[in-house]
Structure formats: structure tokens, C-alpha cells
Amino acid sequence: MGGNVGTGTVTSRFESADDELAARLRLAVGRLNRRIRIDDSESLPPLQLSTLVTVELHGPLRLSELARREAVTAPTMSRVLTALEEQGLVVRAPDPGDARGVLISISDTGRTRLQEMRSHRTALIARRLDRLDDAQRAALDAALPALEALLVADED
Structure with a gap:
């Protein structure tokens, strides 16, 4: 036995x-x-969205720091920032600590766009939640602490 x-x-x-x-x-x-x-057809491509959120949370940041946080090369991040800047979502400013450096910050337009995307995505999920019965919604609610705990190690 x-x-x-x-x-x-x-x-x-x-x-x-x-x-x-x-x-x-x-x-x-x-x-x-x-x-x-x-x-969510109004959204940004995933790397642009992730970069914008990172700048919102941790900015202002240098391009090299953004590239590190997003795990991409500096040339890739440069292209992403150019696209975000062309849309008015980020701004570049001289780094007061290094005359050669530039700091990237989220613009007011970028903050507004992020809020709109978050609201729209929340509404999309809410519509999907409406399809569930009470027991399924309760199961998701009960699972949220465990799902959120899976993210803790990845936050910085």
C-alpha cells in the first residue's frame, strides 16, 4: 500500500x-x-501600448531604460517612440542630468488615450462577463486574488 x-x-x-x-x-x-x-480596434499595437503604460508608471525615462524594461533593442524602442511621439502620446525633453540625454514622458493626450482604451477594454470584458451565470462570475471573483498573485513577481 x-x-x-x-x-x-x-x-x-x-x-x-x-x-x-x-x-x-x-x-x-x-x-x-x-x-x-x-x-478593440481603437487600440495601439501591443508594444506601443506596453511602452506607453511603462512611461506612465515609471516615467520620465531614457530610451535605454525603456528598451530594457520592454526587453527590446534600442533601435526597436526608438521606432516605437517615434510612432508614439507622432501621435502626440509622448514627449521628449532634455535630461537635466545629462545634456546629451533625452527623457520620455507621457503627454496629456497620452494619458487621455490610455484612459479611453482602459475604459473601452473594461467594457468589452464586462460584456463578456454578462454571458456568465452567477456561479461562473463568483468563481472568477474568487480566482482573482490567485491570478493577481501570479503577477507580483513580474512587477517592477
């Missing part, structure tokens, strides 16, 4: 269940995120 204790049988059963949970969660979150992006 106790022959499986310490053999890894129980552990691999749990690892398999965790792997299945991870795969299902990845698929569900990925598909929901993709669906929201498709339904």
Missing part, C-alpha cells in the same frame, strides 16, 4: 495536474487577451 511513497508517483501526478492547469490557464488568458485586442 505504501509502496509509492517516495517513488515520485504522487509528485508526478501533481506535476501533471499543475502542468495541465498551467496549459489551460495560458490558453484561456492568451485567447481572452487576443479577443480583447481584436475587439
Whole structure:
């Protein structure tokens, strides 16, 4: 009866269940995120949106710091910033600590655009939540603390 204790049988059963949970969660979150992006035709491309949010949260920032935070090369970040600047969503200003450097900040237009996108995406999700019954909504509500805990290690 106790022959499986310490053999890894129980552990691999749990690892398999965790792997299945991870795969299902990845698929569900990925598909929901993709669906929201498709339904939100007014949104920015993902890297532009992520960069704008990063500037909002941590700005003003230098291009090199933005590239590091977004895990892209400096030339890629330069193109992203050019696109955001052309739309009036960010502004560049001289770095008072380094005459050669430039700091990127979110503009008032950028803040307004982000708020509009957030509101629109929240409404998209709310419409999807309306399709769920009370038990499904309660299950999502109960799962939120665990989902939010998954993000903690990635915040900076």
C-alpha cells in the first residue's frame, strides 16, 4: 500500500495536474487577451501600448531604460517612440542630468488615450462577463486574488 511513497508517483501526478492547469490557464488568458485586442480596434499595437503604460508608471525615462524594461533593442524602442511621439502620446525633453540625454514622458493626450482604451477594454470584458451565470462570475471573483498573485513577481 505504501509502496509509492517516495517513488515520485504522487509528485508526478501533481506535476501533471499543475502542468495541465498551467496549459489551460495560458490558453484561456492568451485567447481572452487576443479577443480583447481584436475587439478593440481603437487600440495601439501591443508594444506601443506596453511602452506607453511603462512611461506612465515609471516615467520620465531614457530610451535605454525603456528598451530594457520592454526587453527590446534600442533601435526597436526608438521606432516605437517615434510612432508614439507622432501621435502626440509622448514627449521628449532634455535630461537635466545629462545634456546629451533625452527623457520620455507621457503627454496629456497620452494619458487621455490610455484612459479611453482602459475604459473601452473594461467594457468589452464586462460584456463578456454578462454571458456568465452567477456561479461562473463568483468563481472568477474568487480566482482573482490567485491570478493577481501570479503577477507580483513580474512587477517592477
